Amino acid sequence: MRIFESSNVLTRSLALTALVFVAGFAVAGEPGLGRPAAEADIAAIDISIPPDGEGLPPGSGDAVAGKIVYDAKCASCHAMEGKGKPADSLVGGIGSLGSGKPVKSVGSYWPYATTLFDYIRRAMPLNAPMSLSNEEVYAVTAYVLSLSGVVSGNQTLDADSLPAVRMPNRDGFNDRSGVR
């Protein structure tokens, strides 16, 4: 026991020393080894799209165009019309979340349409991520949302209309981050 206790004290004092050491550097503005990041370089990698749509690219697409892309590049995993298997189901379950058999899908669970655009653009299709054009991503997003009836079959999605799409479970989340 004594050994453990004394090593505990040692650990604490080492941690304190490290803090002081590290803080010393920060105050002095050193090491200062980061290089200025150019705006163009940032723009090339800043692909995050929050719910208000900030950063959405030019372009547009609708479900008709999206179905062509979907059937060719997505249906092999998500099945025709987004019914799922082997990969996640994209449709169904709207209104089921509080039932004894909740079904989570894009239509029933995802709170923001921007997240769907963001995720398809960065990570789908799984075997060729980042291969779709922005137009194709808008179109596939429109098609997937149309499968759940969240957008109509002929609605065009772009940087203005996508953030305005209201998902069925938009108000279904309780923010537990404590950030105010």
Added chain:
Amino acid sequence: MKKSIDGNARELAAAPRVAANGLIDRRIFLQRSVAGGLALAGGMAGAHAASVGDGAQPWQKRIGAPMSAIGSPSKFVEGRMQRGVLKPYGAIAPGTGVSMTPLHELHGTITPNRLHFERHHNGVPDIDPDQHSLTIHGLVKRPLKFDMAALLRYPMTNRICFVECSGNSFFNTFPEAQALPAGMIHGLVSCSEWTGVPLSILLDEAGVDVRAKWIVAEGADAATMGRSIPLSKAMDDVIVALYQNGEPVRPEQGFPVRLVNPGYEGNTSIKWLHRIKVSDRPAHTKDETSKYTDLLPDGSSDQFTFTMGVKSVITRPSGGMTMGSKGFYEISGLSWSGAGRVRRVEVSADGGGTWADAHLHGPALDKSLTRFSIAWNWDGAPVQLQSRATDDKGRVQITRAQWKSGYGPGHVYHYNAIQSWLVNDLGEVSNAYL
């Protein structure tokens, strides 16, 4: 030297029982010399043989293997020193799934790097560190780009902490208890000494705007995994980790650089870190909305539930093991809390009817795996073993029934309920729901 096994057995038999079914006061080995006596018993044989060689083992009488550049486990245990790999989508998504630390084969608290659990969302990228960099931008005065050579020059901090996947122990959310070993149920937690640059130093260098409240961290894998993290956490104890247990972070753990967010669900400790956007709001990425959120019975979901719960699991004995003869055993296990230190672990051998305090092996570090043990005299009859952890914030591990009642059907994240192991009259140990 004269102390016999029988003598020790008598001493154990006389030791104070502190809970039902043979649990022995945790201080027994601190008060008495039972352990030392057990180890010495039966010594002496061979001391008077004609040649010492006669009594020696073959490996004492020939030159052993030479030095080697890389060590490996004994061939006698190597087959068991393996992660358990699960690929839920099979061949269509070979890089999507988990591999689990074999907790039941390990002891101590530090996970060997080769056995640290994995959770990937589209495989392990093969990153050339000379082509990799970390960009910090958004609500900062000076957007900055750090190449690896620069990051490696920064003052570094060391800390030991666990990383636990939010989906750890998901098998125990299933309706029927799965016949699996401890590592396959709970092995999405591992513990390492992480070394790297405090994220706060890099953020300070970039100059965080007063409006900022969040960072969005992103990896350079084929999922371009992104998570939003409160700025307060980022400025507190988050590490831009370059080393794990002394060696460069391995590819499957985020080479050349990853985040380590002590105590937070593992998914936020972004591997292959290449970008941090400072923001006044979260990004609501796919993995913080459609996944890693907690469905409640009323159909709403809790979001941004970062801190991992207080938890413990007995690793020896545990599922799939078979007891030897009745008599003395040490029950041993792991405990941890994302909110702080483990303050107490209790063990029950009668399914939660009576509890005894286990010994906590120090140092019980903040947000780290902590080893506990308790002496036990098994009388050969069926028992139900459980452990229950309490952390220094006063949080106590709950039962499976309590946990299940708090979430919607089918929920799998943040499972931290009490694990029950059933030992039957044949000594076979299995996962059980009580």
